[in-house]
Amino acid sequence: MLTAAAQERAPSARRPAAWLALAAAVLAAPAVLPPFYVYLGALVLVMGLLAASLNLVLGYGGLYQFHHGVFYGVGAYALALTITRLGWPAWVGILVAPLAAAAAGWAIGVFCVRLTRLYFGMLQISLGSLLWAVALRWYPVTGGDNGIHGIPLPAPLHTLSGAYVFIAVTTGLAFGALWCIVRSPFGATLQAIRDNPQRCQVVGIDVRAHQLLAIVLAAGFAGLAGALYVVLERSVFPTMLFWVLSLEIFVMCLLGGWFTFSGPLVGAALIVVLRAFAGRHTEYWTLILGTILILLIFFMPEGIMGFVGERLRLRASGGAAARRGVAGPDAVGGPARDVTADAGGAAGSGTGRGAPAPAADDAGGAEGARG
Amino acid sequence: MDLTALTSQLLVGLSRAMILFIVSAGLSFVLGVLRVPNVFHGSLYMLGAFVAWTVATRLGEGPGSLWVALLLAPLVVAAVGLVIERTLLARLYQREHLMLILFTFGVMLVLNDLVKLAWGPDYRSVVPPPALQGAVVVAGVAVPRYNLFLLAVGPAVAAALWVFTHRTRVGKIARAAAVDREMVAVLGIDVSRVFALAFLVGCYLAGLGGALVAPTTSITLGMDHTIIIEAFLIVTIGGLGNIWGALVGSLLFGITQSVGLLVWPQFAIVFPYLAVVLVLLVRPTGLLRSVW
Numbered sequence: 001m002l003t004a005a006a007q008e009r010a011p012s013a014r015r016p017a018a019w020l021a022l023a024a025a026v027l028a029a030p031a032v033l034p035p036f037y038v039y040l041g042a043l044v045l046v047m048g049l050l051a052a053s054l055n056l057v058l059g060y061g062g063l064y065q066f067h068h069g070v071f072y073g074v075g076a077y078a079l080a081l082t083i084t085r086l087g088w089p090a091w092v093g094i095l096v097a098p099l100a101a102a103a104a105g106w107a108i109g110v111f112c113v114r115l116t117r118l119y120f121g122m123l124q125i126s127l128g129s130l131l132w133a134v135a136l137r138w139y140p141v142t143g144g145d146n147g148i149h150g151i152p153l154p155a156p157l158h159t160l161s162g163a164y165v166f167i168a169v170t171t172g173l174a175f176g177a178l179w180c181i182v183r184s185p186f187g188a189t190l191q192a193i194r195d196n197p198q199r200c201q202v203v204g205i206d207v208r209a210h211q212l213l214a215i216v217l218a219a220g221f222a223g224l225a226g227a228l229y230v231v232l233e234r235s236v237f238p239t240m241l242f243w244v245l246s247l248e249i250f251v252m253c254l255l256g257g258w259f260t261f262s263g264p265l266v267g268a269a270l271i272v273v274l275r276a277f278a279g280r281h282t283e284y285w286t287l288i289l290g291t292i293l294i295l296l297i298f299f300m301p302e303g304i305m306g307f308v309g310e311r312l313r314l315r316a317s318g319g320a321a322a323r324r325g326v327a328g329p330d331a332v333g334g335p336a337r338d339v340t341a342d343a344g345g346a347a348g349s350g351t352g353r354g355a356p357a358p359a360a361d362d363a364g365g366a367e368g369a370r371g
Numbered sequence: 372m373d374l375t376a377l378t379s380q381l382l383v384g385l386s387r388a389m390i391l392f393i394v395s396a397g398l399s400f401v402l403g404v405l406r407v408p409n410v411f412h413g414s415l416y417m418l419g420a421f422v423a424w425t426v427a428t429r430l431g432e433g434p435g436s437l438w439v440a441l442l443l444a445p446l447v448v449a450a451v452g453l454v455i456e457r458t459l460l461a462r463l464y465q466r467e468h469l470m471l472i473l474f475t476f477g478v479m480l481v482l483n484d485l486v487k488l489a490w491g492p493d494y495r496s497v498v499p500p501p502a503l504q505g506a507v508v509v510a511g512v513a514v515p516r517y518n519l520f521l522l523a524v525g526p527a528v529a530a531a532l533w534v535f536t537h538r539t540r541v542g543k544i545a546r547a548a549a550v551d552r553e554m555v556a557v558l559g560i561d562v563s564r565v566f567a568l569a570f571l572v573g574c575y576l577a578g579l580g581g582a583l584v585a586p587t588t589s590i591t592l593g594m595d596h597t598i599i600i601e602a603f604l605i606v607t608i609g610g611l612g613n614i615w616g617a618l619v620g621s622l623l624f625g626i627t628q629s630v631g632l633l634v635w636p637q638f639a640i641v642f643p644y645l646a647v648v649l650v651l652l653v654r655p656t657g658l659l660r661s662v663w
Contacts, residue, residue: 064468064469111652114655115655115656117468118408118468118611119607119611119655119656122603122604122607122651123607123648123651123655125600125603125604126604126607126644126647126648126651127648129600129604129644129647130641130644130645130647130648133638133640133641133644134638134641136640137637137638137640137641138638139637242596243596243600244596247410247472247473247476250473250476251473251476254473283487284484284487284488285484286480286481286483286484287480287481287484287485287488289477289480290476290477290478290479290480290481290482290483290484291477291481292477293473293474293476293477293480294459294474294477294478294481297463297466297470297473297474297477298459298462301466301470
């Protein structure tokens, strides 16, 4: 059960050249693309980082982080306030933002991890709504419902291309860090807790400490995304802390595919691009978003990357099984394993599906230790 | 503190609490029986207000127009809710809560834009029926008649809900299904129909809340966003699925807000959230027994 991370190795992860080419293409964008697309690209990266940070607690940690947007808002306000109210340099503010958001994550998480599922989410929503209400009314500091606009930024950041390059590099590093966290022993333990908290407790893992650390880390990354949003837009407003935004981040994860590393980025990209183009033709964007969401839940509950991944695995294992003439349990991601994993509910299906044979041995070992 | 102002604010808070109770009781009932955290409950409340506006303005200046609206709007809303439940939601009961939340969020987004399509983005208002216009002086405080009407309607709805859930066969079955739906199914009862009925009742209450609030506030597109988060928090502090908890939560929420207005006007909206946080820190599963 600790080997869940192994299944996520996308083909491209093994090819550094492909990554370098991708990085070069992303960084070269301002030189070749019109400003609107550069802006859109930066927004995709920011929202992608935000969705990926939610997925750390949601997809990998299995926690109902209902008000993740709060940490995004805290990060954004932290940067905006350090620049406009304290007069600190923006660079310091960008460092302060994830720290402030992580601190908020700790303050909120320390109470929430005592609870499970819906209660966890509801306590988080109430604490988040409290912060939203304060931001909405504390006019002298937060600007109230007007927010703060026209935040001045220093030299390289005050142009769109400068902001874009900074956002691209920062989100690139952040995605790398998230990848390392997910693949680390901590990430593996987190997924084990998601799949079976009781068993983890029994084998001596401090479940709450791991969950709290996940919330703090995710909040930090969300806060960084918030700061990057300020770099891009130069404004903050209380709706960044409002519950509707938090559910929209959920939709991004669902659309792209939770339980996959790349899913949230893909989902965020699709939502941002769709909104930008739909917004040109219609004022009924939420009608479109809602319809997409309902269709997804009925027809593709694993999201796009989950769906694609499943197809790829089925094809790979089907081919292997055909060559050997049997579809044994050791065929990685074999159809037989899919059935059992999916029966365990969506939370389990992410790891269970395609987990290699040693996973079962691990689980057996844990059970043996308990017995 | 000025005693007159305090009394006046308490009465405002109480009548606001009655609206909150009617809406969150519906949410709580659905949450208890169907185990569905229905995010579009707030949209149905908004729909109720808009339908009430349409009915009241279509009927014109007649003295009875708002009474008709109060009867008709919740029925329209309940019908909309039933259609959604039968065609879509009923297929999803086996899914986990997160999927149900996201599905109902999707319906909320769709409903909001449909309301926008049908009524446009303008602010609207309706006047109370002539019998409920003006104010009455109670204990030296001028209280709008409509607020007194709300103070009567709230307990009446609570009583009706109690009779329904404790004295009717169908209500008892619904309560039993909230506790153990498998057992109810084993007894040969069509749980699917019980769910449909419970959802119908929940939606009716959302629509009733919207129709009742219409004369007291401007009817706008954003009104669902506020009410649904308030209703969810009320239901949580009361104990998920516990209708009396919804009453306690509504009173706490309504009164902290209106009295907070006297204490620190600028931060009045912060007080109810603060109260909710304090309650949940002490009793994370709510003040009264949760059926979850």
